[in-house]
Amino acid sequence: MRHSTPGVGLISPPPHHDIYSIEDLAQLIHDLKNVNPEARISVKLVSEIGVGTVAAGVSKAHADHVTISGFDGGTGASPITSIQHAGSPWEIGLAETHETLVRNRLRGRIAVQVDGGLRTGRDVVVAALLGADEFGFATAALISEGCLMMRKCHLNTCPTGVATQDPELRKLFSGRPEHVINYFTFVANEVRELMAELGFRTMNEMIGQREFLDSSRAIDHWKARGLDLGGLLCELDPGPDVAIYNCEPQNHGLEKALDHSLIEQALPAIESGQPVSIECPISNVNRTVGAMLSGRIALKYGHEGLNDDTIQVKFTGSAGQSFGAFLSAGVGFELEGDANDYVGKGLSGGRLVIYPPAVSSFTPEENILIGNTVLYGAVSGECYFRGVAGERFAVRNSGVTTVVEGVGDHGCEYMTGGIVVVLGRTGRNFAAGMSGGIAYVLDETDDFEVRCNMAMVELQPISDEDRVLEDLDHQRGDLETHGRVDIVHDMTRYDAQRLYMLIENHLRYTNSERARLILDNWDDYLPKFVKVMPVDYRRALQEMQASSRVTERTGVSVAVGD
Template sequence: LYDPRFEHDACGIGAVANIDGRADHAILEHGKQIILNLHHRGAAGADDVTGDGAGILFQLPDAFLRDEAGRLGVELPPPGQYAAGMVFSPKVREIQDAGRRILEESVAHYGMKVLGWRPVPVHSACLGPIAATAEPVILQVFVEGSPSAPEAFERRLFLARRRAGRTVRARYGPDGEDFYIPSLSSRTINYKGMFMAWQLFEYVPDPNGDSRNCAIKQVASGRFGVTINYLAHARELQIKMAQGAKPGEGGQLPGRKVTEEIARLRHSTPGVSLISPPPHHDIYSIEDLAQLIYDLKAAHPGVKVSVKLVSEIGVGTVAAGVAKGNADEVLISGHDGGTGASPLSSIKHAGCPWELGLAETQQVLINNGLRDRIRVQVDGQLKTGRDVVIGALLGADQFGFGTAALVCMGCTLLRKCHEGACTYGIATQDPELRRRFAGKPEYIVRYMFFVAEEVRRWMARLGFRTFDEMIGRVDRVNVQKGIAHYKAQGLDFSRVFHMPDVDDPSRRRVSRSQVDKHADHPDRAILEKVRSAIQDKKPVKLDQPIRNIHRAVGATLSYEVARRYGSPGLPDGTIELTFCGSAGQSFGAFLAAGVTLRLIGESNDYLGKGLSGGRIIVQKPPEATYIAHRNIIVGNTVLYGATRGELFVNGMAGERFAVRNSGVTAVVEGVGDHGCEYMTGGCVVVLGETGCNFAAGMSGGIAYVLAEMQLFDTLCNLDMVDLETVWQEADKGRLRKLIEKHLHWTGSERAEWILQRWESLVGRFVKVIPIDYRQALEKMRQEEHRDTEMTPATEEVFHG
């Protein structure tokens, strides 16, 4: 376990390796615990959150690195024939670029080749202020070596690493000291930094290659936290149309459950209730569902999209529409499953068994020639291998386990998930209760092995060699003849067990991929023109026409930004695109920070859906003669689920403007019915007419509405909001600034008219503020005031 030749690999404490020489995650977990246990051995700064250094060196995680490199378009050679290194680079762009170039030259000098670079995602918020000032840009470099002995490869890597460091320091003097290569090896990798022990595993989570990033991410009706960064880091996106335990119902998260962590993840305010509407407000037909599928695939090229449906009569027809809408998977959810937080009446009386919905879905898809191009998944209290086999015979390709997996992790079905007081630390945000959680991933892995073994035994009894052979063979299912109960007499299962005729057995299961409808997406051409802006943050401006066949413009561009820079995106104004014409649906969907889209013309529905930091400007064409604030130039459901950014509309919007807005600042010159519905954050300014039911379900954010006729109170839903005049100087200043910005970006005649008559019109603005939101803000102000008052009071006691 010890070899003096490796003494130079690391200093300090070394962790023990597996004696069999195989990779074992448990060893890394023990090493992690050792570091945490030795917290007292490390020095801490005066701020008590800056350490003198902690790190961990471990075996190169090949599968993880291969997957991440593949996302960057880099194909890694077999293990042992490539190396990975950690590079600390200063934030000065000149030295950063020079350091990369010098390392590439040093690697080439020793007969090797740099394959690519990967920015390492980090969580900087956990750092102390002292460490944060010295935080470098952290990169990973992939190096290909010529065929040679492992020792010779390691030696050349070591020499290249030292040569590059010396060259940078010699060329840039003290400024070059910040360019540092902690490790470059084909065997190991070293994660370290100026950390306290506990910060190491928060700053770079799971450095062993395990990923806490959920492969399947849901897009539900509330759209909470559905940002471009969220979408860009998924392998599959699931549109949740309904839930098996409570079909047709939305949801509500009480304010007491909205902790700071939940509020951060959902882009809302702590203590303010959150409402998920029953429907998706951008899905009122199969065509709308197809549009959302298109949007998600534009926001993450290559991602798989699934649609979750509830088992019910007619679900087969909907599943056929899902397949025609270009989804890759349809999920049939049975009534038996579901969260313990669902209403008891729904759990007991709503929904249908998954067997009925699955049988109907399989038959309809086969009869319409759609089954071979879409996966079918089923869930709803699946527990055993026998359940899996019956599901496969009825037509399912994949199977979901929920309750059974929770039981493996310690759940005892107390049915109080909605109380947030789970005794076993699963369904709770209480830190004390969460410490009781004793579940481990290995428990679920072991359970799944047992399920798989039972499936294998059933397959052997039925005579199937492969799982694919079994899918859709409903002729091998029958009803027990020995049931004598009177309720079972006369039941006819012939329709459930009907097996449509097919000329090829592969037509009973998924055997081909959906058609790629994004090959001609306009963002593909735009990306080639703005590549320098994304890579080097150099400002770029482009002008081009647009037609209403161009949908989800800006989504793929934003994906590229998010993959490289995450949520922060690019600096403001880095990419500015101007379009002339009529934009199709979802213009600017999920637009990333640093990207500005200007549309001179009009837009269809769903503009700014999921806006994630970008800026959208819609202007009336200069040759147009109509009055902007009396004509609709953007369609319905604008800013649905938007979280950050700005929108300025030189005209009216349709219905449901800013529905579920979580943080966007928007100025519009009129809205239709249901404006600011379910809004939880941000600020909306309306400079003209509004429709009825304004602010229905609005629990956060603020709206300012110009009520020239003084009748706005008859159009506003007052269940959850208060109305007041704009009399405070802070409100006046904020409102005027937003109108001035609107004038600056759009040249709005309406904004100019209002500013010229500011003193007489400011009194006609109505401020709409949710009642719970006002109370939450007041509570936060009191806590801040209490914290600031504490020190003077203490000083008065001791020095008075």
């Protein structure tokens, strides 16, 4: 998922720096629903005090599904302290969530799932009575396949062959599909028996009927003296017009998407690959432009997308959030204007070009052009921005090549691949958690080091590379095959050549005066660039190169002569 380099350590799990509020979550849900309208968008929450309030926000953010996860269960890769002390029992979180949703008339429009230690049919029935529509099983199903809960899932040493890539250990795996089928058959039969005893014919009849739960035995037990389950088991009186289980769809507002018009105009390209050019005005109410179009392309062509430059769209105006999200290969968006947050989120091979209007009077390299969290989780493609980006530029970038004329705080955070060129100043904490890819920063004031987080990277000067530059004209054809920048170069060398080509592309796409100045005075500006290289990434690349050379040397060559 992260498109990382083998042998490079990762920060796991990575922080989700695209979500800081319910509004941010709502935008992410909207993005995902646009790229795949048929998908159910699910949000997972930890069972804890206050989870009901968060679940209500999730429902208002138009999620189709929410999961309440209890403290029990959990992956064997989790620290034992987290498994034992993080979160609370699923019963508490589920009861609070169901009650909050019902009291706010939100329960009908979202499905509630519960997981975290469910093992028996009785657990399913209790969960349904507390308000769950769906039930998640993980650990119990793994045990039915032979898991011994050694908690070595992340070490590649699983003794039963369940969670390992070691071919010898995988031979020890004795699980069969029939084992899992039998387990769930027993669970289902127990559920049916308990439903019959309680007088329910369907699951929907049972959901939220707390009055059928009896807690007297637990209260009488000496360990539970003083325990008050009244808040957990209190009966709700929602009224006849309030739903207590999921029975209505969410309204995602997809019918308002600008992409419907784009898809209609791009049908010749989608159906038969004919090149299409489109011109379209845009405003900040148009969110997630390009995602639905890219989803349609992916349905037909997969991640490979279309041929380069098959669909070209020229926008004018101010784009809303998530402009160009998940943009597919073969699609190019050009925007004369500016854009909000999340530009190029999940970019999947497309090209984004954004520059200020020709009539604007401000200096682009000194003004914000695009918002925060640009290129979050982007996989491949290229972007050229004639202006300054906000905070967290290229956070979690996994393979996109981009040029920008300045960034805010936390640039290239948690980046695992790709190339970033910054033709101006950066904010603080640049490259925090950066484990892959490279960045080139123009450091005219010679103080970039104090703004760079040096925990995982090192700064390198860019040598003149006279020999490489002499071959520039010869290499340019390979680097720009089909109009795309080749990012498969050796990232440990050819820096000056690579940098020159990218700035040259930036000039061609955006007509940037900043790029023109640098190229016209290349000998003066090249020494001012600093290369940001993750330490582990460089080591991994060198090891792969060494291995490749050894393989080439051990090859057998046979000469045949007269």
